[in-house]
Amino acid sequence: xxxxxxxxxxxxxxxxxVSDGSVAFKPAKAKHEDLYIFAPKVILALNVSxxxxxxxxxxxxxxxxxxxxxxxxAAVLGWRYYHRTVTSRTQAADLLWTFDALRRLNDASKQxxxxxxxxxxxxxGALWWAFNPKTAAQRGAKAxxxxxxxxxxxxSGPANADAAVVLIDEIDKADPDVPNDLLEPxxxxxxxxxxxxxxxxxxxxxxxxxxxxxxxxMPRAFLRRCVTLDLDTPTQPWLVDIATRRYGRNxxxxxxxxEVMALRQHARTANIRQPSTAEYLDAVVAATQLGADRSSxxxxxxxxxxxxxxxxxxxxxxxx
Amino acid sequence: MSASGxxxxxxxxxxSLRDGIVAxxxxxxxxxxxxxxxxxxxxLTRAAVSQDAPATxxxxxxxxxxxxxxxxPGAAAAAATASPATAPRPGQPxxxxxxxxxxxxxxxxxxxxxxxxxxPASKASEPAPLPAIFPPLEGRGIYTAALSTRVPxxxxxxxxxVNELAHYRPLRELPRLPLRTLRRGVQLLxxxxxxxxxxAADVHALADELATLxxxxxxxxxxxxxxxxxxxxxxxxxxxxxxxxxxRGMPVLAVSDFGIADNVDDEDAASVEEWxxxxxxxxxxxxxxxxxxxxxxxxxxxxxTDVITLIHWSERTIAxxxxxxxxxxxxxxx
Numbered sequence: 234x235x236x237x238x239x240x241x242x243x244x245x246x247x248x249x250x251v252s253d254g255s256v257a258f259k260p261a262k263a264k265h266e267d268l269y270i271f272a273p274k275v276i277l278a279l280n281v282s283x284x285x286x287x288x289x290x291x292x293x294x295x296x297x298x299x300x301x302x303x304x305x306x307a308a309v310l311g312w313r314y315y316h317r318t319v320t321s322r323t324q325a326a327d328l329l330w331t332f333d334a335l336r337r338l339n340d341a342s343k344q345x346x347x348x349x350x351x352x353x354x355x356x357x358g359a360l361w362w363a364f365n366p367k368t369a370a371q372r373g374a375k376a377x378x379x380x381x382x383x384x385x386x387x388x389s390g391p392a393n394a395d396a397a398v399v400l401i402d403e404i405d406k407a408d409p410d411v412p413n414d415l416l417e418p419x420x421x422x423x424x425x426x427x428x429x430x431x432x433x434x435x436x437x438x439x440x441x442x443x444x445x446x447x448x449x450x451m452p453r454a455f456l457r458r459c460v461t462l463d464l465d466t467p468t469q470p471w472l473v474d475i476a477t478r479r480y481g482r483n484x485x486x487x488x489x490x491x492e493v494m495a496l497r498q499h500a501r502t503a504n505i506r507q508p509s510t511a512e513y514l515d516a517v518v519a520a521t522q523l524g525a526d527r528s529s530x531x532x533x534x535x536x537x538x539x540x541x542x543x544x545x546x547x548x549x550x551x552x553x
Numbered sequence: 554m555s556a557s558g559x560x561x562x563x564x565x566x567x568x569s570l571r572d573g574i575v576a577x578x579x580x581x582x583x584x585x586x587x588x589x590x591x592x593x594x595x596x597l598t599r600a601a602v603s604q605d606a607p608a609t610x611x612x613x614x615x616x617x618x619x620x621x622x623x624x625x626p627g628a629a630a631a632a633a634t635a636s637p638a639t640a641p642r643p644g645q646p647x648x649x650x651x652x653x654x655x656x657x658x659x660x661x662x663x664x665x666x667x668x669x670x671x672x673p674a675s676k677a678s679e680p681a682p683l684p685a686i687f688p689p690l691e692g693r694g695i696y697t698a699a700l701s702t703r704v705p706x707x708x709x710x711x712x713x714x715v716n717e718l719a720h721y722r723p724l725r726e727l728p729r730l731p732l733r734t735l736r737r738g739v740q741l742l743x744x745x746x747x748x749x750x751x752x753a754a755d756v757h758a759l760a761d762e763l764a765t766l767x768x769x770x771x772x773x774x775x776x777x778x779x780x781x782x783x784x785x786x787x788x789x790x791x792x793x794x795x796x797x798x799x800x801r802g803m804p805v806l807a808v809s810d811f812g813i814a815d816n817v818d819d820e821d822a823a824s825v826e827e828w829x830x831x832x833x834x835x836x837x838x839x840x841x842x843x844x845x846x847x848x849x850x851x852x853x854x855x856x857x858t859d860v861i862t863l864i865h866w867s868e869r870t871i872a873x874x875x876x877x878x879x880x881x882x883x884x885x886x887x
Binding site: 236457 | 579584595735770
């Protein structure tokens with residue numbers, strides 16, 4: 234692809250070019266697990282998302298690197314990083330703030346205790362921290378008064394960064410209304426804290442990355458506001474490449490990758506869960522550390538435990 | 554990960570044209586493929602735009618006016634095209650409008666050039682897909698209204714809290730107002746019996762629509778003939794088994810005629826009484842039972858509405874009318 238990667242260009246320290254135009258990146262002093270390979274289309278999507286200020290909605294099969302993309306992108310950019318994993322109980326407001334109504338009620342009913350301003354019962358959420366860390370630390374108050382406790386920044390990366398990456402993981406787990414309830418904060422990068430009336434506006438550049446396992450479709454109004462990226466399904470050479478970059482060259486990587494690909498094919502046909510990249514890497518580590526004989530029954534048990542977590546019977550390889 | 558492993562294709566909807574212009578200006582693609590890739594990320598491809606553009610809207614079709622299983626294909630279309638107001642009377646000359654074009658007359662008219670072969674008869678006679686009974690935009694709201702359950706996780710219930718404190722009763726936990734959620738999923742019971750044959754395509758479309766709203770683990774889809782008391786199947790070809798009680802709190806949505814059709818051709822048709830017994834079983838297990846029925850409320854027997862929350866499966870149904878039906882049913886069941 235030929236364009237100007239103005240905003241996201243993983244080159245320089247910690248990066249290494251890969252044959253197909255991808256770039257492998259591992260932050261300095263990071264563990265092997267933090268290595269990420271940015272495919273050309275991922276680099277383009279990050280550039281488009283930052284250029285337009287739109288959230289990046291990332292989909293793809295399990296283990297293709299959806300969730301780790303955000304942290305690696307933040308490391309490349311040198312931006313602060315926040316994340317929040319969505320569950321079926323998550324409401325849109327939880328990503329912005331939560332209000333400890335019970336603590337305030339208890340304080341209000343204690344005659345001896347002095348009631349603190351409403352702001353001190355507010356707990357800022359991941360999006361608030363990403364938008365405006367200063368007001369988040371003060372929970373929306375103009376200034377911290379005596380007795381008030383500043384909120385602790387849950388992010389990682391450079392503390393004084395003038396931009397942030399926020400990951401909202403597995404947005405499709407939430408109730409169908411939740412994505413639509415986030416349209417305004419996504420669009421205008423502002424929101425109002427209901428309990429206090431404080432308006433929070435983004436004070437820095439924010440790259441919002443959302444992931445979906447595509448367990449349900451997203452509302453069209455929500456999709457209209459996102460840059461959408463579908464990550465490619467892992468291939469055997471890609472798996473081997475990842476393992477080699479992490480743990481060095483070993484013939485074992487190719488052999489286990491072949492077994493993983495066969496299991497993935499079997500699971501796809503049966504419409505059940507497929508082993509992911511993380512599970513492949515676990516199997517590589519287990520095989521290396523335990524030195525198990527791959528023709529033994531023990532190795533079959535290891536594979537069953539690490540690569541086949543389905544109720545369906547483990548597909549035994551055909552005997553020659 | 555859903556239990557079934559089912560995933561929906563990556564959906565795209567066009568972001569605004571402004572974003573496309575900004576992205577192209579900022580990233581300056583030097584070739585067509587780079588430009589195309591950027592626009593595609595924003596959903597600004599030709600296909601996506603045409604998909605999002607308002608399509609020609611087909612007139613709404615009432616389930617009661619849908620063709621029955623035995624209706625001749627194409628009969629409805631023929632009836633629709635023959636408009637008595639514009640058709641010439643017998644003996645009246647056909648209206649013509651001749652235009653003489655200037656210039657060379659050697660150009661072959663389009664109709665004289667050899668055309669493509671007609672499709673095979675089987676494909677040509679395949680009926681066009683019917684429009685969804687619940688319009689796409691309304692459908693999502695209707696299903697959410699009908700199937701969401703209430704959990705005490707909403708805003709603090711201040712009235713309740715004040716009342717407790719006013720009586721010097723300490724609060725062990727903060728009372729909260731109910732919040733509607735779909736997280737409990739739904740058990741979907743689809744009637745494939747003879748009385749529902751005219752709606753077979755709609756029944757399958759409805760199940761697919763619900764699958765886009767709920768994740769795989771949240772949607773238990775079962776098929777039955779006439780009444781689930783006679784057994785259910787996981788797929789049309791699977792073996793029958795007794796109706797499985799769904800997980801605690803999961804609502805049950807049945808799509809059926811509930812014996813209302815009174816189909817004289819079906820000797821084994823389920824009776825209203827049989828449905829009542831099934832409704833009692835479902836309610837005894839503590840599950841809300843909601844029924845989607847393709848007949849208007851005027852045809853619902855009181856014996857059914859006493860035990861099932863019935864919703865008219867019609868293009869006229871809207872989310873607020875479903876809300877109202879649920880509230881009224883709750884009052885009746887109390």
